[in-house]
Every structure is written in structure tokens, then in C-alpha cells.
Amino acid sequence: VRTGDNVETFSTSREQQQQEDHRAKRSHHCPHCEELFPILSKLKIHLKIHTGKNLYPCSDCGKRFTTAGSLTVHRRLHTGEKPYSCSDCVKCFTTSAHLEVHQRTHTGEKPYSCSDCGTSFSLLCNLKTHEHIHTGVKPYSCSDCGKSFSLLCNLKTHKRRHTGLKPYSCSDCVKSFTTSTELKVHQRTHTGEKPYSCFDCGVRFSQRCTLKQHERIHTGEKPYSCSDCGRIFSQPGPLKRHERIHTGV
Structure with missing residues (x-):
């Protein structure tokens, strides 16, 4: 016989199982689908969906x-x-x-929290969608190319690449964009806004990705490597120019 915390843990687990079994016995099962209801009146209301009566x-x-x-x-x-x-x-x-x-x-x-990372949400549906990131589930597939997405909004954005739809227009010029984020970034070319600043030297940028590239000057990071000779670069542009040495293009 085990003693101490193990006994308490075992007892708690057994009690939880008993409670779940008890709840299952009290549940009312729909004969048409897999749904369970805690009280009979809820089941009767649900059955109208299947029977079509008294709607x-x-x-x-x-x-x-x-x-x-x-x-x-x-x-x-x-x-x-x-x-x-x-x-x-x-x-x-x-x-x-x-x-x-x-x-x-x-x-x-934000009453709904993710059990994996602790991120909180104001809506339960947003939590359920977020959980796809951890489970790897990608239930939304593109009918044109088959690419799958964990978020429906990402699929909708992706499909614009096929249709060419650009619903977000700049009020200052004639340019249009597929996402509101792309429009927001573009508008900084008109406003001059540069919200991202380098912690090391203070230089400011309009895009976060540009700041990340700049920071490699300070860190020395060179994540882009040539597949032919192994030479490494901090930016993708210099790598592409270098690759022409090998391809002759």
C-alpha cells in the first residue's frame, strides 16, 4: 500500500472518475446524433431539430x-x-x-485561457481557434491549391492570392492590398510613421521585419546560406546576388 501524496492523488482520481460516471448516467443521449444533455427538457428541445415537429x-x-x-x-x-x-x-x-x-x-x-501557453481570450470561439496552433490541426483547406490553414481568416486571406481581390484601398494613392495589415504598413509611407526602433542604436523603421534585418548588424547573425558553397549572409538580397555567380544568371 502506498502512503502520503500518492494515496491522496489516487483517491482524487477515483473520485473524479466516479463523478464523471455519475454525470454520464444522468445525461440524456440524443438517438439521432452524439449530443448529450444534462436534463431531459434540453433533449426534448434538441429533438425538434431532427423531427421538425413543434418548431x-x-x-x-x-x-x-x-x-x-x-x-x-x-x-x-x-x-x-x-x-x-x-x-x-x-x-x-x-x-x-x-x-x-x-x-x-x-x-x-478574458475568461478563457489556453492550457498550453496561458494566452487568454474574451471569446470561447477564439480560444478554440487558437488551440489549433498547439494541436497542429488545420481544418480549413483551399479548394484551389489544397493548402491548409488552422484559422479561417488565414484561408480567406490566402484565397485572395488566387482571385486577385484587393479589398483594402489607400485613401492617399491608388494602391490596393489583400489585407488590412498590408494597407496599414503601406500608409506609413505617406505618414512617415516609424514605430519600430533599434534598441542598440535608436534607428527607427516602419516595418518590424526591416528592424529584425537591421538588428543583425549588431548581433552578427547570418541566417541565409548559399546551397552551393556555404557562404552565409545576414540578408536575403545579398544571397540572391551571390547565387548568380554559381548560376550565371
């Missing part, structure tokens, strides 16, 4: 809902009613849940 239809668009409450909330999309207002700003919302999420922008509350 509440919207008189404006015909969409049907499992509860009268869900229909009431939906109808606000047609009427424009937003009964929940933020006490900190002028924004209003159709549901109390949406208001609660919005208020976190004022309070800074």
Missing part, C-alpha cells in the same frame, strides 16, 4: 426555431430592435449575451 417559424423569412425565445431574438434582426445597451458607450445589442461579450472590451476581461 416556431418566423413570419418574415420562414426560418424555424426550437424555442419561442430563440424566435423572439431572431425577429429583432428584422425589426432592428436592440434592447440591451452598453452603459460605457453608445452601442446596443439584440441579446444580453452579445452585450456581455462586448463589455469585455471595456473591462479587459
